Structure formats: structure tokens, C-alpha cells
Amino acid sequence: MTPTAPETRSVVVEREFAFPPAKLWRALTQPHLMEAWLMKNDFQPVVGHGFKLTGEWGGVLDCEVLAVEPEKILSYSWDFANDDPAYSLKSVVTFTLTPTGSGTHLRMEQAGFRPDQKQALAGAVAGWGEMFGKLEQVLAQGD
Template sequence: MTGADPTVIRCDQFIPHPPAAVWRALTEPDPHARWWAAGDVRPVVGHRFTLDMGSWGDQQCEVLAVEPGRLLRYSFAPGSLDSTITWRLEAERTGTRLFLEHAGFDLDSPLGRAAYEGMGRGWPGALRRVDHALVEVAGR
């Protein structure tokens, strides 16, 4: 889950769907809400959106980088967590390897530490839900 930098969460998941489908799960509101959080996510640099994080409240985001079908990076919770989420997709066998890097946690801050610990535990499960969300979307 984590790499050498103690302020960065890293994890990956094999998803048995082609990269184009996984890209939709990251960049379209309906599938995104099914596996993680509701929000008007779009793969457009400069696009600002809000994610409904339940008990963590609404979190503001802004798209920082897009390589269609390959990479999506956005700021997450500026002004409180000031972190950055990067998604990277690689074709692998009959599906996609989805890589996540959630960086910028201030571990000296109680909020930063709590978010790092909570998201560190939560991200692997969220990535496992991408497959289920894609099956649900395809079945409707």
C-alpha cells in the first residue's frame, strides 16, 4: 500500500476490464459514484468539482493533469488536506492495472494523520469496488 515516502499512499489493483472502461469509472460521474464518491468529475484540466465524502463532508477538487485513457491527477481538499490524487492506467493481460498515488499528507497535523491512516486503510477496498461498479453500469 505505501511506498518509501511516508506521506504518500500507493496501491494498485488489477481490474478485469479494458483501460477504456476503467477510464470511464474514473472520469464519469455515475460509475465514479458507484465505486467511491458522488461528484461531477470530468477529465478536463482546470475542471473544479466536489466529491461527497459522507462523514468527511464535501471535498473540493481540481483537475491538474489529464492524459486520456492513461493518467488523471487532481487536487483533493485544498485548504484542509492539500493533497493530490493521481490515477494511472496500464493495459495488463485481459484487463487493466490501476495505480493510485495519494500524496501530500501532513503527518504532523491531526487531520492529515487521520486522513492518511483512514485513506490508507480504505483505498485498497475502494479500488476493488471498481470492477463491481463497471459490471453494474454495463448491466443497466
């Protein structure tokens, strides 16, 4: 008998941006722009590239680029180790860009929250909402 993996949950945030996919893609993949809306990083949009995201609170996430389809899909692992298992998180963040008549529809999914991580899940919902607000500001400012 094969053990089954525990059920996990996801956070999904979707938003319409009045900017073309190319502009949104730059904000998702250029380190200086990512820092302005997400976190400090040493990101490169290359599958297999390991990078770190450093939060203002001092936490460091170990990440690896999993998929890159320019102006369409960006996916990376998002691993945060903590002494408290309820806060340790191994997840995958995937951005999907879809052109629309007035700009780009952006869908972000962070998958991998265990059932015992309700507080981390709620924090991610709030955090991504805040980050998408910052992303909107970065896009409005230009490159």
C-alpha cells in the same frame, strides 16, 4: 536561505483489473459511475475544471483536474478543510492505467500527507482499499 517544504507521505494502491483501459477510464471519469464507487460529484475530465466530491458522511472536498491523458493518466487536487489541522488535507490524487495481457494495471497515488497526519494517512489506506473493492463491483456490472 530558502525554507524547505515539510516532508509529505503518499498512499499508493495498485491493483490488476480484468477489464480494458477504456472501461476503467469510464469508471474513473463518468460522474454516475464515480458516484457508485467514490463519492457524489460534478466531475468533468477537463484540465482546470473545479469540482466537488461529497462523502456519505457529509464532508465536501474541493478538487481541480490537473492532468488528463485518456485511458492513461488522471490527476486532480483533493482538498479537505477541517477545523482540526490534523484532518485538513491538501493532496493530489493520480491514477495511472497500464494495459496488461489480461486487462489493466491501475496505480493510484494520493500524495501530500504531512507527518502529523498519521490517522488521516491510515484512513486513506483503508478508504482506498474499500473504494477499489467498490470499483471492481462497478466494473463487473457493466456501464
